[in-house]
Amino acid sequence: MAMxxxxxxxxxxxxxxxxxxxxxxxGSASQLRLSSASSSCIASSSSLFQxxxxxxxxxxxxxxxxSGSKRxxxxxxxxxxxxxxxxRASSSASTPKKVLIINTxxxxxxxxxxxLVKELQSRGHEVTILTVGDESSDKMKKTPFxxxxxxxxxxxxxxxxxxxxxxxxxxSASFDVxxxxxxxxxxxxxxxxxxxxxxxxxxxxxxSSAGIYKTSxxxxxxxxxxxxxxxxxxxxxQYIASLSFSxxxxxxxxxxxxSGNNKDCEEWFFDRIVRDRPVPIPYPGVQVTNISHVKDLSxxxxxxxxxxxxxxxxxxxxxxxxxxxxxxxxxxxxxxxGKEPKIVYYDPxxxxxxxxxxxxxxxxxxxxxxxxxxxxxxxxSCTNLPEDLKERFEEYTAIGRDKKDIKFELDxxxxxxxxxx
Amino acid sequence: xSVRFWKFDPAISYHILPPFVADIQKLGHRSSVLSxxxxxxxxxxxxxxxxxxxxxxxxxxxxxxxxIDMHRPCEQSSSLLWVQPINVTRAQKRGGVQCALAAATxxxxxxxxxxxxxxxxxxxxxxxxxxxxxxxxxxxxxxAPITTQLADESDDEYKKFSSAVKHLQGDRQxxxxxxxxxxxxxxxxxxxxxxxxxxxxxxxxxALPNLQQYIFCSSAGVYLKSDLLPHFETDAGxxxxxxxxxxxTESMLDKKDVNWTSIRPVYIYGPLNYNPVEEWFFHRLKxxxxxxxxxxxxQITQLGHVKDLAVAFLKVLGNEKASKQVYNISGEKYVxxxxxxxxxxxxxxxxxxxxxxxNAKEYDFGKSKAFPxxxxxxxxxxxxxxxxxxxxxxxxxxxxxxxxYKLDFGRGTFRKKPDFTADDMILEKLGKKVTVAA
Numbered sequence: 001m002a003m004x005x006x007x008x009x010x011x012x013x014x015x016x017x018x019x020x021x022x023x024x025x026x027g028s029a030s031q032l033r034l035s036s037a038s039s040s041c042i043a044s045s046s047s048l049f050q051x052x053x054x055x056x057x058x059x060x061x062x063x064x065x066x067s068g069s070k071r072x073x074x075x076x077x078x079x080x081x082x083x084x085x086x087x088r089a090s091s092s093a094s095t096p097k098k099v100l101i102i103n104t105x106x107x108x109x110x111x112x113x114x115x116l117v118k119e120l121q122s123r124g125h126e127v128t129i130l131t132v133g134d135e136s137s138d139k140m141k142k143t144p145f146x147x148x149x150x151x152x153x154x155x156x157x158x159x160x161x162x163x164x165x166x167x168x169x170x171x172s173a174s175f176d177v178x179x180x181x182x183x184x185x186x187x188x189x190x191x192x193x194x195x196x197x198x199x200x201x202x203x204x205x206x207x208s209s210a211g212i213y214k215t216s217x218x219x220x221x222x223x224x225x226x227x228x229x230x231x232x233x234x235x236x237x238q239y240i241a242s243l244s245f246s247x248x249x250x251x252x253x254x255x256x257x258x259s260g261n262n263k264d265c266e267e268w269f270f271d272r273i274v275r276d277r278p279v280p281i282p283y284p285g286v287q288v289t290n291i292s293h294v295k296d297l298s299x300x301x302x303x304x305x306x307x308x309x310x311x312x313x314x315x316x317x318x319x320x321x322x323x324x325x326x327x328x329x330x331x332x333x334x335x336x337x338g339k340e341p342k343i344v345y346y347d348p349x350x351x352x353x354x355x356x357x358x359x360x361x362x363x364x365x366x367x368x369x370x371x372x373x374x375x376x377x378x379x380x381s382c383t384n385l386p387e388d389l390k391e392r393f394e395e396y397t398a399i400g401r402d403k404k405d406i407k408f409e410l411d412x413x414x415x416x417x418x419x420x421x
Numbered sequence: 422x423s424v425r426f427w428k429f430d431p432a433i434s435y436h437i438l439p440p441f442v443a444d445i446q447k448l449g450h451r452s453s454v455l456s457x458x459x460x461x462x463x464x465x466x467x468x469x470x471x472x473x474x475x476x477x478x479x480x481x482x483x484x485x486x487x488x489i490d491m492h493r494p495c496e497q498s499s500s501l502l503w504v505q506p507i508n509v510t511r512a513q514k515r516g517g518v519q520c521a522l523a524a525a526t527x528x529x530x531x532x533x534x535x536x537x538x539x540x541x542x543x544x545x546x547x548x549x550x551x552x553x554x555x556x557x558x559x560x561x562x563x564x565a566p567i568t569t570q571l572a573d574e575s576d577d578e579y580k581k582f583s584s585a586v587k588h589l590q591g592d593r594q595x596x597x598x599x600x601x602x603x604x605x606x607x608x609x610x611x612x613x614x615x616x617x618x619x620x621x622x623x624x625x626x627x628a629l630p631n632l633q634q635y636i637f638c639s640s641a642g643v644y645l646k647s648d649l650l651p652h653f654e655t656d657a658g659x660x661x662x663x664x665x666x667x668x669x670t671e672s673m674l675d676k677k678d679v680n681w682t683s684i685r686p687v688y689i690y691g692p693l694n695y696n697p698v699e700e701w702f703f704h705r706l707k708x709x710x711x712x713x714x715x716x717x718x719x720q721i722t723q724l725g726h727v728k729d730l731a732v733a734f735l736k737v738l739g740n741e742k743a744s745k746q747v748y749n750i751s752g753e754k755y756v757x758x759x760x761x762x763x764x765x766x767x768x769x770x771x772x773x774x775x776x777x778x779x780n781a782k783e784y785d786f787g788k789s790k791a792f793p794x795x796x797x798x799x800x801x802x803x804x805x806x807x808x809x810x811x812x813x814x815x816x817x818x819x820x821x822x823x824x825x826y827k828l829d830f831g832r833g834t835f836r837k838k839p840d841f842t843a844d845d846m847i848l849e850k851l852g853k854k855v856t857v858a859a
Contacts, residue, residue: 217760218818219721222753284717286798288650325798328648365719365757374804385649 094306100175100201101129102163102192104182105139108255109207110262113181114144114151115298121154123302128157130169132182135160144260164191166199174199177305181207185232186239193240202246203308205301208233210252210290210317210368219288220323221368223252223315237315247308251301251318254368255361257385257392258294265291266392267401268360269333272411273341274402280414282359283345285327288367292320293383300370303377310376317368320383326361329385336389344418351417358410528739530554531633534608536593536625537615539565541693542638545731546612551585553735558587558608572692572828596624603628610634610738619669626677634744635674635681636737641749641801643668643685650721651755651802654685654747675745682743684734687751687801688794690821691727692828695836698724699822701793702765703830704839710855711775713847715796718759718778723800725751726816726824736810743810749801752821753814758794761818768822769831779847791843 099120103113117127129151133139140146148158161169163182178196183189189206196204212231213221227234237250257266272279297318304311324332327343334341348355348363355363373379396402538547538559547568550557559567567588570579591602593615603625610633611625626632642664644652658668674681690699697704705712733750737743756764759776766774781796807813816824829835848855 217763218754218756220755284719286717286719288721288798321802322649323651324649331648365721371804375808 096124096126097176097305098174099125099127099177099179099305100166100170100173100196101127101179102166102182103129103131105131105133105137105145106142106262108261108263108265109181109253111144111256111258111260111294112207112253112297112301114147114260115258115294116179116181116301117151117156118154119295119298119302120305121151121156123306125305126155127151128159128170128173128175130159130161130163130166132163133160142262144262147260163188166192166195175201177201177203177205179205179207179301180236183236184209186235189236190239193236193243197243197245203305204240204243204245204248205304206233206236206240206248206250207318208237208250208252208315210254210319210366211362212252213368215364219365219367221317223317223372241313247312249304249311249313250315251297251304252315252368253297253318254290254292254366256292256294256297257388259392259395261294264360266329266333266389267396269330270337270393270396270402271406272408273330273334273337273339274396275406276339276342277408277411278342278344278415279330280344280346280358280411281326281330282355282363283347285330285343285345286325287361287363288323288325288365289329289361290319290323290367290369291329291383291385292318292381293385293388296320296370296381296383299382300373300377300379303373303379307377314372314376316373316377317370318373319368319370320385321370321374321381322383322385323367323369324385332386332389333393335386336393344415346414346418351414353410353413358414528553530556531609531739532556532607533558533610533612534589534603534606534629535559535612535614537561538612539567539569540695541691542689542727542730542734543612543614544569544571544693545691545728546614546734547586548582549731549735550738551582555738556587557585558589560589560591560593562592563588563590572832572834593621596620600624600628608632610636612734613637613670616667616670618666619673622670622673622677626679632679634737634739635679636734637670637674637681637683638734639667639671639683639685639747640664641685641687641751641799643671644801646797650798651800652749653802654749654805671747680744682737682740682745683747684730684737685747685749685801686725686730687723687749687799688725689727689730690724691825694727694825694829697793697837699765699768699825700830700835700837702762703769703826704835705841705844706766706769706771706774707830708839708841710841710844711777711848711853712762713777713779713791713844714758714762715779715781715792716758718757718776720758720794720796721755721798721800722758722761722794723751723755724761724818724821725814726821728824729814729816729821732815733806733810733812736812740810746805746809748806748810749803750806750812751801751803751814752816752818753803754818755800756818758792761794764818764822765826767819769826777847777851777853779851783850784843784846786843786846789840789843791847 097120101113101116104110113129113131117129120127129148131140131145131148140148151158159169163180175196178192178199178201180189180192183192193204209231210221212227212233214226214228216225233250233252240248240250255265261267269279271277300316300318304316330341330343348358351358370379370381533550533555535543535547535550535557537543538557539561543559547557547559561567568579568583568586570576570583574582589602589606591598593599606629608629611629613622613625613635616622616637622635626635641652642662643658645657645659645662647656659665660668662668671681671683674683688698689696694700702712729752730750733748737748762774762776766772779791781791784791803814845855
């Protein structure tokens with residue numbers, strides 16, 4: 001069990017290195033890993049009473065670090081804590097980094113890479129995005145890949161290749177940071193991790209999934225909660241931790257909205273609302289989920305890249321800081337479309353439909369909170385779902401999707417089952 | 422200066438704490454231990470003898486909230502000092518361990534007026550305040566006993582507390598009487614635990630022009646219902662809610678030139694709860710009855726232990742950060758309605774309960790309440806308090822309900838007799854039979 005201690009901050013006027021530190025830099029006590037007795041991070045008790053810089057502070061707090069025996073963390077190699085383990089994340093870009101993103105060629109995570117490249121380039125970093133597969137593949141006709149010229153215009157390099165042979169795609173280039181936003185298990189990610197280690201990358205980041213949390217009576221999913229033992233992502237996180245990169249972190253996203261999305265999210269609701277169709281929602285509609293604007297994920301990962309010490313050794317729930325019910329989401333989508341929502345509730349089993357195909361989200365409370373990012377990186381969420389959906393609806397109509405001829409087979413099956421019920 | 426030790430590994434404390442406490446006391450400070458991390462239990466008798474001696478020394482110098490019971494092994498209770506198997510490093514054996522010392526915000530002794538304080542929150546808060554060296558006066562009508570002994574409180578401790586705490590008799594609804602009773606009384610701080618309406622604040626503020634801080638017990642019930650949750654302190658309040666008086670009081674305080682702090686709890690639970698939250702579930706579990714839950718049972722709410730709430734109230738005292746601030750105070754995690762039933766069963770050692778879901782719209786329960794909690798999602802973020810007050814809840818849900826069961830319902834005490842009228846209506850309509858032990 002990890003040791004616990006509270007850490008108060010010393011008077012930051014006395015130590016200019018930590019200028020700008022605020023109480024937001026206090027890590028949650030359970031995040032701290034305490035060092036062994038021989039570490040340099042212990043101060044003698046007497047010095048505190050001699051008016052040492054350690055003691056005085058505007059809040060009257062002082063520093064406490066209790067030494068203790070080493071503990072293996074859940075994820076493997078033990079790391080001694082820095083003296084001030086929670087360094088306030090700076091808001092301006094630090095040294096420019098060379099970042100390599102291994103990006104999936106389909107699915108919900110694809111859009112993360114798209115936004116992250118843009119954000120990093122705008123902050124002076126040098127990004128290469130390696131998309132899995134061939135540039136000529138049909139998959140590249142969908143967004144965000146169809147818009148990769150925007151990434152090149154921003155100064156990034158776009159390459160294609162095989163994650164099991166990163167070197168073939170990037171040649172002799174070296175990177176400070178490698179992010180795998182592709183694999184779901186060790187088989188897929190290990191070659192990337194090993195290549196990154198051999199390539200001398202200091203920081204390794206992994207896009208995992210909040211779907212690996214075990215279901216519980218007590219939401220939300222919080223970093224540190226139990227995860228499903230068979231989840232492939234867990235093995236990846238453990239392997240990364242064991243390799244002693246200077247810094248590693250894992251990000252667990254949920255669902256995202258944002259321009260360039262590869263997988264439908266809000267579009268599923270707009271499709272029905274704009275055609276005046278009822279929106280079938282699995283009963284009771286109060287299920288809570290977390291729909292983030294992808295810029296929240298991009299900003300969180302950027303903060304981790306710019307503050308590797310603060311981010312080190314952490315799994316971050318990469319989500320907004322508000323949950324929304326299915327009912328609420330329909331209401332917001334309808335408001336964005338300027339329509340009245342029409343909801344019908346159904347039981348997937350009774351209707352004879354596969355819940356996964358009939359509805360875009362898991363039929364349960366699936367709600368994580370981004371507590372680690374707030375505590376360790378001073379990150380703030382910018383998702384504002386009602387407003388974000390308005391912007392999403394504008395694009396939805398601008399690309400003509402509201403006029404598209406769509407079949408609603410599963411919807412019709414559900415509605416039919418409700419009539420005969 | 423009052424020095425508090427926070428959250429350290431008890432195994433370390435046996436080696437480090439006694440000489441520390443001695444040093445601190447030599448320097449003329451009071452010391453107290455406010456919280457100890459719960460961890461795996463080790464029987465005292467299995468500790469090495471030098472640790473047993475150290476543990477006894479800790480107990481002797483110990484002056485805090487949590488008791489050390491050396492002879493009750495392996496129980497899940499936060500009022501016990503848990504002992505982790507000691508992994509003594511070479512450095513520790515050589516005595517080479519060095520520790521930096523945490524000094525809590527030094528709050529000098531205050532003369533405190535508590536409005537109410539005899540029933541639930543105040544019972545625990547008054548104890549924390551007197552132990553921290555403050556002078557506490559409870560303002561009540563005198564209808565209930567001023568103090569009552571806690572189930573896990575020794576006679577000596579209770580005697581010490583009951584003789585320290587003072588009483589001022591009066592009816593706070595008599596504004597003129599209240600004002601004259603408080604004028605010139607010299608109270609530094611007011612804890613308003615039982616205030617309901619904004620107008621109730623005025624006589625107190627007029628009588629105490631030099632008041633250093635007005636700490637108000639508000640409610641998360643002030644929040645306007647929303648599809649986006651959790652509620653943050655910046656969210657809109659509902660001027661039409663049942664708790665609009667609390668919202669009014671907060672606005673009133675903000676308008677006056679007073680240093681105020683407002684605490685918004687969600688559902689409070691714990692021993693001596695007079696609101697039938699956990700009690701409602703315990704009655705049904707004890708009677709072996711199914712538990713009726715409205716709707717799907719997926720409604721998410723939040724329970725906070727009264728002892729954690731009391732500590733939060735203590736943390737805002739004399740705290741500059743808390744000036745004119747509102748804080749949500751409740752548990753770290755939220756919980757579904759179904760989940761509360763299961764957690765209560767675990768807490769009381771009952772078998773997994775049968776849950777019966779019903780559609781509340783199909784019934785007219787009259788005056789009987791079919792379920793003790795509001796039928797909606799209702800939960801708040803406590804991150805502001807955690808960040809600014811260096812506070813965090815000590816009790817997880819099952820731990821906290823166990824504490825409540827052990828010290829209250831499980832001993833045969835409760836506030837309201839069970840009323841199964843609504844339950845029976847539901848069960849009858851759903852064609853369910855109840856086989857109840859006589």
